[in-house]
Amino acid sequence: MTHLSRRRWSALVLWLVTALGVPLSAFAPAEANNVRIAHTLFGVHDSSLLSHSHVHDGSVRLWDVGVQWRDIEKSPGVYDFARLDQLVTAAQAAHESVTMVLAMTPSFYAPATPTDPPGKLQHFTDFVSAVMHRYRSFHGKRGISSYQVWNEANISTFWTGSMTQMAKLSKIVHDVGNRVDPQATIVSPPMVTRLGYQLDWLKKFYGMKLGGTPVWKFYDALGFSLYPLPTYGGRPGGPEDSMRQLGQVRSRLRSDHVPASVPIWNTEVNYGLQTGSLGGTPATPISSAKQASYVARTYLLNAAARVKRVYWYRYDLGAFSSGATLANTLLSQPGSPSVVTPAGRAFALVQKWMHGSLVGSGSHAPCAKDRHGTYTCVVKDSSGTRRIYWNPNRKGRVRLASSARHAQTILGAVSKVKGGSRLTVNYRPVMVYH
Known part of the structure; x- marks a missing residue:
């Protein structure tokens, strides 16, 4: 986004906020x-x-x-x-x-x-x-x-x-x-x-x-x-x-x-x-x-x-x-x-x-924690998307993305996983990828 287009974006958002009463957060870019x-x-x-x-x-x-x-x-x-x-x-x-x-x-x-x-x-x-x-x-x-x-x-x-x-x-x-x-x-x-x-x-x-x-x-x-x-x-x-x-x-x-x-x-x-x-x-x-x-x-x-x-x-x-x-x-x-x-x-x-x-979602910062205390960190680069899971205090269950094919422990061991399945995690982070 160029400096000029950034200024135009800001002006549009300001007009919508003042004229229509739309919350500013609704127009915050996801990135x-x-x-x-x-x-x-x-x-x-x-x-x-x-x-x-x-x-x-x-x-x-x-x-x-x-x-x-x-x-x-x-x-x-x-x-x-x-x-x-x-x-x-x-x-x-x-x-x-x-x-x-x-x-x-x-x-x-x-x-x-x-x-x-x-x-x-x-x-x-x-x-x-x-x-x-x-x-x-x-x-x-x-x-x-x-x-x-x-x-x-x-x-x-x-x-x-x-x-x-x-x-x-x-x-x-x-x-x-x-x-x-x-x-x-x-x-x-x-x-x-x-x-x-x-x-x-x-x-x-x-x-x-x-x-x-x-x-x-x-x-x-x-x-x-x-x-x-x-x-x-x-x-x-x-x-x-x-x-x-x-x-x-x-x-x-x-x-x-x-x-x-x-x-x-x-x-x-x-x-x-x-x-x-x-x-x-x-x-x-x-x-x-x-x-x-x-x-x-x-x-x-x-x-x-x-x-x-x-x-x-x-x-x-x-x-x-x-x-x-x-x-x-x-x-x-x-x-x-x-x-x-x-x-x-x-x-x-x-x-x-x-x-x-590290990717956030909506108004949330990266590495969100669910109500059971399980963390999910999403990382993206040119090779694709990786998801990292752990729960510091107990076992937790996460639903894997449909594209998931492999999991790697923090000690380096790799295993195959099925996309869309549920995975049990604990205090040891595991990274799941395609």
Whole structure:
């Protein structure tokens, strides 16, 4: 549709609405609820250069990989980019989009700890400027495409400054980006979202203004760490719980008058992380099949909710002598990132399932849920239509399309099905195609 025809369409709809009293929703184009899937949706936190070629991620977020501010600036004004160069070079070779987290103050600038802001903001300005100058073009092409202001600013593990100080750091990254690398995407400090006090901090922060400017205007995208609680009523927390948290986040953003058009990135997610007195202890293990299902459901649900990036925190290093980790869903074997798990294979397979566009219906977003809790995601591309089904809590029954001929499990097994028949589904997504 050309720009002119779009204007004519709008004028016709406006006339019909005013003259005939026809609801505007009746004239919304059906494709308005569709979601085109970009490869950059499939992001990871990668603790090893080896795993880039094994799970086929489209984007990578550099955190906990030895490139914090304090790792790079060795003494005042002296930068060691060797490790960051290595990571960016590897990402370029794998055709990944890179997000860099700008956080953790060097000891010679911090009043007390790396989680404090620097004593002089000019030091942060100089660091951000040096990084952006170096990676706006690296080896003759884009090096780092996105910069995130700090990490998880609403928990004291990573930030012990004030909200106002965080807003000032955000303005610095915004202003330096405009001056040095206007094409870079500036992402807000991610907020943890699973506890009440974290949501309260989030709401207060986005209700702030700095010099009369709402803080959200410093960002091109808003980042959140959508880890759910480890359990809910005795059952493990899963992707659907993470999406309920996203609903709570969006409610608070609306109350702060943040436009819904500002993109949201899920900059950290995994499952099973303990809280309270158990925080930092191993996650309770879950089966390989459940891990694979969590990966697929996470990317389907986030995409349907119009989240633009989802960075899976791999936790692929064994955090304990037993080889256990802080999360329960692992893309690779702990300590051996080149050994891909069933969840890692599901990460690659769901990208094939989701190739094209997720399709909504009428006024409904994609991946609708029926009254029994069974989800249906419809995906279309030039090869045809695929339908993906699951029910996270119980068995469900779905009626297959008349064209259905094959079904594939998230672990890759393929079987024949009869079009128009009924299929029993459970927590493990199954994709049905012609």
